[in-house]
């Protein structure tokens with residue numbers, strides 16, 4: 161095998177030929193679009209730290225949901241902000257909270273659009289931490305009860321899946337049991353299974369005002385250096401009943417996605433997080449690269465690594481391009 165019998169460039173000679181032999185294609189079916197809701201009325205406020213993303217209120221979110229559905233994107237991932245933060249993050253399970261109301265509005269307007277909800281306390285607690293603070297530490301076991309309450313309130317409002325992102329131990333099993341005992345056996349769990357303590361969440365924390373008021377998240381989110389631990393996290397979450405597992409962030413963790421794909425059979429979601437999103441936006445704005453090409457290259461790489469599902473703020477514009 162060698163030159164001149166073999167000329168690899170023959171398969172690259174034209175757009176049609178490249179299309180014919182392309183091994184990896186991102187489809188609209190792969191995409192999940194994150195949405196942000198907060199209490200209020202008539203809101204569609206630009207989020208400063210995240211170009212092209214908005215804070216909606218429950219009365220404006222249905223329209224956005226319809227647009228996402230019309231583009232063929234199968235699912236949205238809902239994040240919420242409370243009216244007021246408190247010690248326990250109690251608005252996380254309020255029946256009339258922004259997320260709970262928004263779920264009802266979206267499902268009423270677009271019943272076929274899947275609504276997945278982020279389950280966490282960090283946007284709701286005064287501490288900005290994902291769990292309860294006891295003696296200056298994030299307490300695992302007392303947090304589980306509250307996460308389950310939040311998950312149940314989402315299920316009651318009509319969520320199709322809940323997505324715990326807190327990284328407390330045992331929360332997937334705890335939430336699964338709570339859902340089953342309350343008649344929500346068909347509500348699925350997409351677990352943020354391998355979630356790393358990452359600087360790439362910066363723009364998002366601005367968006368939901370959830371930067372921790374003291375310390376960092378390194379006692380619960382994973383150390384980016386660890387791959388064997390990621391595999392154990394994934395294995396435990398599957399055992400506890402996760403239907404889909406997530407690796408997050410995506411770009412600096414493509415090797416984790418690749419290894420999870422080889423070892424486990426459940427669908428894998430990868431979260432192309434806010435910092436990854438804004439890096440491309442900023443580089444594009446500075447004319448340092450072709451933004452569209454860079455988005456395509458990025459999402460293709462995430463899929464090529466083994467992700468079945470890509471959660472991305474680019475979802476709408478990418479869907480538009482694919483549909484054109």
Ligand code: PBG
Nearest residue numbers: 280282325360361364433434435
């Ligand atoms: C909440 C949560 C975070 C993200 C999703 N859920 C932030 C964090 O853990 O600090 C990040 C999403 C993004 O950066 O796009 N636990």
